[in-house]
Structures are given as C-alpha cells and as structure tokens.
Amino acid sequence: MLKHNLLIAIKSLARVKSYALTIIMTLGVTLGVMVAMYNLNYQIIAAPLPYPDQDRLILVQGQLLADGEVKRENYLPFLGAIEAYKDQHPGIETFALHNISIDVEQSLPNSPTFNTGAITPEFMQIIDAPLALGRHFTKDEGLDSNQPVAIISYDVWQTHFGGSSEVLYRSVTFKGISFIIVGVTAEHFAEPVLATPTWRTDVWFPYDYRDTPDPVWTFSSNQVHLVGKLAKDADINRTQLALNNWVMARYPAAVADDPTVANTEVKWRFTTYKERIIGDAGNTSIMMLAGSVVLLLIALSNIGNLVLSRAVEQQRAFAIQAALGAQPHHLFKQVLVELSLLFAAALIVATGIVSLILGLLKAGYAGPLARLDELSLNMNTVLFAIVLTLILNFALAWVVSKQLNYNAIIGALQSSGKGSGVQVSKRTRQVLVSMQVFFCISLLVLCVSIFKQSWAQLTAPTHINTENTAQIALNVGTLLTDMSPEQRATLVLDATEQLNQHSDVVRAGVGSYPPISYWLEQFSSYHSQLEPGMDKPIVTHKRVWGTRGYFETFGLTLTQGRHFTDAEARDRAPVVIINEFMANMIKASGKEPIGAKLYARNSNEPITVVGIVGDLNLPNQPPISRTYRPRVNTGYPIIVVETKPNVQLTRQSINDLLAQVHSQIRVYDLQTTEQILSSHLKSQRVASIFTIVLSAVAVILAGIGIYGVFSYAIALRRYELGIRMSIGATPLAIFKLVLAENMLPFLIAATSATCALLISYFSAASTPIMQMMTVWSWFIPVALIASLVIGITLLSTWKIIRRPAQYALKGA
Structure with missing residues (x-):
C-alpha cells in the first residue's frame, strides 16, 4: 500500500513541478536557517565545554572600591x-x-x-x-x-x-x-x-x-x-x-x-569558565533563533495555503478514491506521503543551508560570538532537523486532512464538480492571512528597532580623523630591558621623524594606545581630583599619552587653550588637555577649566589644564571624561600617521625605515583608522545586514502567501464580481469591496501584534531590545504590511477590473 501511495505521489508531483519546487525551496531555506540557529544556540548555551570538570574551572575577577x-x-x-x-x-x-x-x-x-x-x-x-x-x-x-x-x-x-x-x-x-x-x-x-x-x-x-x-x-x-x-x-x-x-x-x-x-579595598569574585566564555553571546544567539522561528512560521503559513489550494485541485481524484472505498484515513495517508516527499527534499536543501550558515558563522560574518570554532553539523543537529521535519510534516498533513470534508468530496463526484466542490473556507483563508501578517509585523518591529540603533551607530560621526590615516604599533624587542626610558624615547622620536620625512607621509606622531585601536578591549579608567588631599571628590576618566603630532593626526580638535609643545612631551610636563565632557564637569564645580588643577588620587602634585578638545563619539564607548597628557611612550609605542591620498603603507617598507634607527624596532600591527573603526563596528554592521535580509525574506514570504490566498478568493468570486460590474459597479468600487474584506484579517493581525508587543514592552521594559523600540518601530512595519496588502489586493483583482464584465462572466 505504501509503495502504491508513493508511486501515486511521485506521478502527481511530477505534474506540478513549480508547486513542488516552491515548497521545497521555501521550507528548505527557512528550515535550514532555523536548524543552524538551533545549532548555534545549543553550542553556546547547552553544549558542555570541551574541558574535563568544566563546572570546577573558574576565573578570578576583582573590583577596586573606595567608600x-x-x-x-x-x-x-x-x-x-x-x-x-x-x-x-x-x-x-x-x-x-x-x-x-x-x-x-x-x-x-x-x-x-x-x-x-x-x-x-x-x-x-x-x-x-x-x-x-x-x-x-x-x-x-x-x-x-x-x-x-x-x-x-x-x-x-x-x-x-x-x-x-x-x-x-x-x-x-x-x-x-x-x-x-x-x-x-x-x-x-x-x-x-x-x-x-x-x-x-x-x-x-x-x-x-x-x-x-x-x-x-x-x-x-x-x-x-x-x-x-x-x-x-x-x-x-x-x-x-x-x-x-x-x-x-x-x-x-x-x-x-x-x-x-x-582608603581603598579590593574584592575578588569567581566567574566560571562557561560564564566567561559565553558572556552576552547567549542573548544575541537567542534573538537570532527567535527571528528564524518567526521566518519558519511565515513560510509554513505560506506552504499551508499552497497545500490547501492543491488539495482543492485534487478533489476529483480524492472523490474517485472515496467512491472506490477509500476512507478518510486513506486520504490522510495519501496527503502524508506526498508531503513527506516534499519535506524529505526540503530537508536535503536545509542540510546544505545549515552547512553554509555554519561556515559563515565560523568565518566571523556574524561578529565575535562565543564558541564559533566548535560549530559543526553534528548528530544532535541532524536529529533535531529530522524530528522537526517529521513533526511539521505530520502536523500539516493532519491540518489538510481536517480541511477535506469527506462527504463534500463524495458530493463533488455526484455533481461532476460543478459548483459544489470542495473549497478552502473563508475562515481558513482569513486565518492564514492573519497568521502571516501577525508574524511578519512582529518580526519587522524587532528588526526595525535593531536596525535603527545599529545604523545610527554605523553612521554617527566619530570626530576622529579617518581619512588617509593609519596606526602603526611598534615592538621595541630587547630595548625594553636593555635601555632606559630616556634612551628609548630618543629612538622612538627618531623613528617617528623618519616617517615624517617620508615623501608619502603628511605628518606623524607617537603616543600610547589611542582611544580606539586594534586592541578591542577597553583599558582601565583612572581617577583624578579637583582638589589636593585625601578623600576629595573624584573624576573618573580615560587617559592617553602622546606628542602634539600624535593628537593632531588622530583628529583631536582644539576648542580652547593650546596644544603641547615637543619639549613638554619629552619632559613629561605636568600639563593636560581635557575633553569638553570633563570641562563641563569642572565648570559644574564652579571652576574655569583652563588653568584648573588636577591631582592624582590623594596626591598634592598638580597637573594644569592647558587646553580643551572636542568629545569623541566612538563605537561601544559611552560618553566619558578624557585626558590627554604629553609624553613619548616607549614601552609599546603607537605611531599615528597621515599619508597623502591613495598611498598604502606596507609593513615591510616601514620596517626598512625603522631598521635605519635600530634593528630591534619592528612593526607588529599596521591598520588604517578606517579598518580599526570597521572592526569595532562589526557587530553593528552584522546586525544591520542581518535585520535587512531577515526583513526582506519575511516580507517576500508573507507577500507570496498573501497573494496566493487573495488570488484564490478572487477566483472563487469571479462570477459574483462579474455580475456586480455588469449591473454598474465601477472598477474602483470592486477594488474597494475586495480591499475592505482583505483588510479585515490585516486589522485583526495588526491589533494582535500591537497588543503582544505592548504586553512584552510593559513586562520587560528594561531589557535592551525593548529600550530600542519607538513609535516608528511599530509604525513602519504596520504601514509597510498595509501597503503590501493594498498592493496585493490590486494585483489579484487587476485581471478582472481592467477588462469588461463579460470576461469575468465567461471565465466563471
């Protein structure tokens, strides 16, 4: 019996290749995305670490406290x-x-x-x-x-x-x-x-x-x-x-x-290896999984519509089988076998999609997530894909069989299929549209919120000089122990001057790690006082050392006061330039920033403010006070260099210049400022691309599904609409009539999605994703899907309203 059903299903699907291909590709792609996201979440959240006794492995972390x-x-x-x-x-x-x-x-x-x-x-x-x-x-x-x-x-x-x-x-x-x-x-x-x-x-x-x-x-x-x-x-x-x-x-x-x-104290705490390794990656991966689930649900609604429409087309074949003694469970088996063939093919496609996505994830295209090196198409993932496919297969077959009224099928044969055949009920059609609209709006609201924030960070001005600039990190080798800081300073300044004399270089300066550099981890904050003595109010700030050329090449813009001199950098003079954020804090204390004195915590040695520069707007860094001190950094110096347009410095060419100063000085990192900025913005860029692609796929899938339902409904009402046009209804009136009915499932879904989002917002208002949401996050998806519904309604009715009424009546 199974072999017979299988042969019938193969022959039947061979006659509807486009139908079969649509289901296989739609399900294969969306199922593959979801299975890949399951694999990612399993690896990050649930999979044991590849170390024995993982629960006993700890990292000691600490805090410095005062009062x-x-x-x-x-x-x-x-x-x-x-x-x-x-x-x-x-x-x-x-x-x-x-x-x-x-x-x-x-x-x-x-x-x-x-x-x-x-x-x-x-x-x-x-x-x-x-x-x-x-x-x-x-x-x-x-x-x-x-x-x-x-x-x-x-x-x-x-x-x-x-x-x-x-x-x-x-x-x-x-x-x-x-x-x-x-x-x-x-x-x-x-x-x-x-x-x-x-x-x-x-x-x-x-x-x-x-x-x-x-x-x-x-x-x-x-x-x-x-x-x-x-x-x-x-x-x-x-x-x-x-x-x-x-x-x-x-x-x-x-x-x-x-x-x-x-008057400070230190406290230590334990963090397990798993907590440290995973970090916040679990939140990101869960959001990606949620997006893939919604995408699959939209696809299933689409597939459900296609399968139901095909069941209607197969009513005569079902009726003949029923007349020959087939019972409802026989029809269920026939539907199940046909869907099983499609789902098996989709599973093969999904496997290829999973392998592709895992490869992209391991290559770093989704940003620096945890445990990416351990990703693989393992047995756990394969079993999940098979079980999920079987569940979806049986569920859809059951839904379709429930829509097949056995008595109506018998009646279809008796009436020769004229006017009383099996149809997809109006309620079912509305449910399908409502589901797709609900899932699509919910997904788009999240995508728009994430994209809006990510895009704002990607396009925000940083206030640093990114044009034709690069950072050259130097390694001084044995000089770190063989020479005094003063001797190294002389060599580092000579190396910087060698670069300044290069024909392709506009200017260069040397300093410590800049506010943004190849080193992704942020360095510690420092504390200064506005008054000398013990336990005075503290200002927390980031600190950078460098020469005037270093800060000017980096792009700091002086708004008040003056810059350092080269002599002050060599002598480590007790002067400082601060940013506007810190200047405003000093003003709030009742002092003028220029000429103000800063003191290291609990120190009586003053550092005089001689200049103020603009604030920086750097990725993943909140607004904070910053100080810039004159000093030639000699331990791990970084030279910031500006070149002429269309010039690319190479590691070898710079090493050749440095060898003229000392053989131990080498380049260990060379990146343009744009490359460094891009590395810090990788997460935002990935989020923007991911949300755009996810949104586009969701809208396309929803559009295809909605069009299928609307077109089917128009086909059922073709004769009715022809009569309305023959007695005087204008094309615009017909369009408005159909649109009014089509907007009903949209309004139900939009209202349901809005309520669900409001409940989520008020129950988890403090979560990062909810804080991203604005009125525009809701309005744009609703307006987009409303426009989609209107456009699809016009497209589905166009063949009728663009021609005289007799064509609709003849085609009925």
Whole structure:
C-alpha cells in the first residue's frame, strides 16, 4: 500500500513541478536557517565545554572600591595574583596564571606578529589541552624557573613550519630570546577565551617571560588572568569568600605606602569558565533563533495555503478514491506521503543551508560570538532537523486532512464538480492571512528597532580623523630591558621623524594606545581630583599619552587653550588637555577649566589644564571624561600617521625605515583608522545586514502567501464580481469591496501584534531590545504590511477590473 501511495505521489508531483519546487525551496531555506540557529544556540548555551570538570574551572575577577563605591571593574592586583597562585587555599585544587600579549617573532621570514600567552604549567593541565605533538610545560618550567621553552598553535605549525614532524626542538625568537618548541596544540583545541572573543594564542611561554611590568599590588591589567580549579565537592561560594578574605587581609598593608590607593579595598569574585566564555553571546544567539522561528512560521503559513489550494485541485481524484472505498484515513495517508516527499527534499536543501550558515558563522560574518570554532553539523543537529521535519510534516498533513470534508468530496463526484466542490473556507483563508501578517509585523518591529540603533551607530560621526590615516604599533624587542626610558624615547622620536620625512607621509606622531585601536578591549579608567588631599571628590576618566603630532593626526580638535609643545612631551610636563565632557564637569564645580588643577588620587602634585578638545563619539564607548597628557611612550609605542591620498603603507617598507634607527624596532600591527573603526563596528554592521535580509525574506514570504490566498478568493468570486460590474459597479468600487474584506484579517493581525508587543514592552521594559523600540518601530512595519496588502489586493483583482464584465462572466 505504501509503495502504491508513493508511486501515486511521485506521478502527481511530477505534474506540478513549480508547486513542488516552491515548497521545497521555501521550507528548505527557512528550515535550514532555523536548524543552524538551533545549532548555534545549543553550542553556546547547552553544549558542555570541551574541558574535563568544566563546572570546577573558574576565573578570578576583582573590583577596586573606595567608600563602598566601585571605582574599577576587573581589578586584579598583579602581585596579588602571583601571591595567591603561590599560596594554598581551602577549596582550591590548583591555581594557574595567564598573561596575553602581542609580539614580533625575530627569526622567521618577514618577522610575523604572534599573539602570545605566558602561562604556568597548570593552565594547560586543568583544561587537558590536546596536543598534536610534544608535551605540556612541566613543573620544572614553572614560575621562577626561567626555562625558555614554547608551545605553538596548530595554525603556526602549519603556516610557518609547514606541518613538519621535526618542529619539536626547533625554536622561535622573541626579544632576542630563543624558545625551544616542546609542543604543538591539536587542530581541534578550543582555547578558553578569557580576553576578547576573537583572541587566539599563537605561542605559549612559561610565565617568567610575561610581557608586563614587574609585579606590584597597585598594577592591574586586563591582560593578566588568575584561573583555577575547585577541589572536588568544594562549595564555590564558600571558597570565594575564603579567597576574598585572603586578599582583603593582605591588600591594605601591601599598598600602605601609595597614597593614590589610600582608603581603598579590593574584592575578588569567581566567574566560571562557561560564564566567561559565553558572556552576552547567549542573548544575541537567542534573538537570532527567535527571528528564524518567526521566518519558519511565515513560510509554513505560506506552504499551508499552497497545500490547501492543491488539495482543492485534487478533489476529483480524492472523490474517485472515496467512491472506490477509500476512507478518510486513506486520504490522510495519501496527503502524508506526498508531503513527506516534499519535506524529505526540503530537508536535503536545509542540510546544505545549515552547512553554509555554519561556515559563515565560523568565518566571523556574524561578529565575535562565543564558541564559533566548535560549530559543526553534528548528530544532535541532524536529529533535531529530522524530528522537526517529521513533526511539521505530520502536523500539516493532519491540518489538510481536517480541511477535506469527506462527504463534500463524495458530493463533488455526484455533481461532476460543478459548483459544489470542495473549497478552502473563508475562515481558513482569513486565518492564514492573519497568521502571516501577525508574524511578519512582529518580526519587522524587532528588526526595525535593531536596525535603527545599529545604523545610527554605523553612521554617527566619530570626530576622529579617518581619512588617509593609519596606526602603526611598534615592538621595541630587547630595548625594553636593555635601555632606559630616556634612551628609548630618543629612538622612538627618531623613528617617528623618519616617517615624517617620508615623501608619502603628511605628518606623524607617537603616543600610547589611542582611544580606539586594534586592541578591542577597553583599558582601565583612572581617577583624578579637583582638589589636593585625601578623600576629595573624584573624576573618573580615560587617559592617553602622546606628542602634539600624535593628537593632531588622530583628529583631536582644539576648542580652547593650546596644544603641547615637543619639549613638554619629552619632559613629561605636568600639563593636560581635557575633553569638553570633563570641562563641563569642572565648570559644574564652579571652576574655569583652563588653568584648573588636577591631582592624582590623594596626591598634592598638580597637573594644569592647558587646553580643551572636542568629545569623541566612538563605537561601544559611552560618553566619558578624557585626558590627554604629553609624553613619548616607549614601552609599546603607537605611531599615528597621515599619508597623502591613495598611498598604502606596507609593513615591510616601514620596517626598512625603522631598521635605519635600530634593528630591534619592528612593526607588529599596521591598520588604517578606517579598518580599526570597521572592526569595532562589526557587530553593528552584522546586525544591520542581518535585520535587512531577515526583513526582506519575511516580507517576500508573507507577500507570496498573501497573494496566493487573495488570488484564490478572487477566483472563487469571479462570477459574483462579474455580475456586480455588469449591473454598474465601477472598477474602483470592486477594488474597494475586495480591499475592505482583505483588510479585515490585516486589522485583526495588526491589533494582535500591537497588543503582544505592548504586553512584552510593559513586562520587560528594561531589557535592551525593548529600550530600542519607538513609535516608528511599530509604525513602519504596520504601514509597510498595509501597503503590501493594498498592493496585493490590486494585483489579484487587476485581471478582472481592467477588462469588461463579460470576461469575468465567461471565465466563471
């Protein structure tokens, strides 16, 4: 019987190729999108981390507080982390230290830049990092051992060593030190993301070769991490309390001689690896899943209309089968078999769509989401796709069979199909239209809200100089330890002057990390006082060092006062330029900004305000006070350079210039300001593109579905409308009559969608997505779908109203 039904279904579908292709592609694409989003959400939210005992792995994070108020987040005293690592703690099985940086390799061709990680041996051991070759670091290569060994990543092994099996015991060189390679991580190694989501370490060293200053209790950096593994059966809250008591007992005495942190305290807390790795990615992925679900629902409404219309066309075939003894369940099986063929083909298409989307996600086209490297078309995803397809298949077959009135089918045969055949009821047609309009409006409201905010951020003026400018990050190699800051300053200024003398360069200046740079993580805030002494009111601000040429090339616009002189930069003069945001705060205190004195926290040494520059409007950075100080940065200097139009600086050409100053000075990052700005706006750009594509697909699917329902309704009323026109109804009157009926399901759906959105808004008004919504977020989708309904109504009635009445009557 099944074989017979299958053959009938194949022959039947072969006669309606466009119908079959429409369903296969519509369902295949939308089902594929949803399954891909399911895979993404499963991987981010539900899938276990690829580390043993994942629930016991923790990251220690801290806060700096003064008078009970948080002054700095992610405050982990460097020396405190090292002392905690060395000590024993109840509930902690082991601690590990981790320090990230970027460095230039000095022995390989073209001096490549690598992301580096300085670690203690426990770091790799607690996650059981898989290796392609070699071994992990041993205890003999731990803290204070000064053993120059290295573990390289699989990508470095393949790219720079050709995947050679003899890579072990070869070396890589950084800052004049040759590190013997003792291990290569496996290709499938998923590095725990403790810094930025896009960070991937290329080379690991022992912790003694960390790229940070000597450890002190008053230094904290987001490059330094203290991680650990809880003991079995340890209570995380009790263990956290014990460690917090440990640091609070040591911190006051450790910083007693530093007035800038007087009367402050440090609190530490635990964040599990999973919480840190996932971050806010779960919210983003859930929104993407919700959008895909709505898209699938719109597609199913569309498909439902097509299947019901086809069932009407098949009424004579059903009637003949009923006359030959077929019962309702036989008809259900026939519908089910036909739909199963279509859904099976759609599942194959969906599998291809899933693979394509996962590839795009892993390539970073959706922004820096967590755990993208672990995405794959796994068995879990395949089973979900199959089960979802079966559920949809049976559900749609059941709905269609319920619409097939068995007695009406018998009657259709007796009446020879004239006037009393099976029809899709008016109520069913209205429900189909209402569903598509409801889902489409709801989705469009969310898309318009997200797009509006993302587009505003993409097009907002930044007030920095992006035209023909670039940032050149320098690595000074062994000079960092072999020379004094004054000696390095002379070389860095010479290097900057070499660039200034280049024929393609307009100007250049040197400084610290700019307010926006290749380094995606934001640096710590600083605190200054408007009056000297202890416990005076504090102004929180970001701080940048540099020369006058650096700040002018970057694009700071002076609105009052003066710029620095080159002598002030060399001498680190106690002067400062502030932004207008900070100037307004000083004015609010009753002082004039120009000439005002700033003091480091609890300090009596003044810094004089000599100028005011305009505020910056940088992506993902709220308005904040900013200070700009004169100084030649010598540790990790960045040169901001402006070139002549249509000139592209290359890493090699700059290195050739730098070699004339000193062989140790190399470029480790070179990007135009536009490239840097683009990297910071990637999430907004992805959100804009995603919402546009999602909205367009939703409107197209809804439009196709609505057109199918309206066209079917017009076909049923063709004779009636012809009679109305023959007795004097004008084309406009016919159009208004049909439009009035077609607008009813639209109004029901629009009202329902509005009510649902209002309920969601008032129940979750504080959520980010609800705060994005405005009246325009609602009005634009409603107006768009209303226009769509009007346009489709005109299109579906056009064949009737554009011709005389007799054509409608003849075609009835």
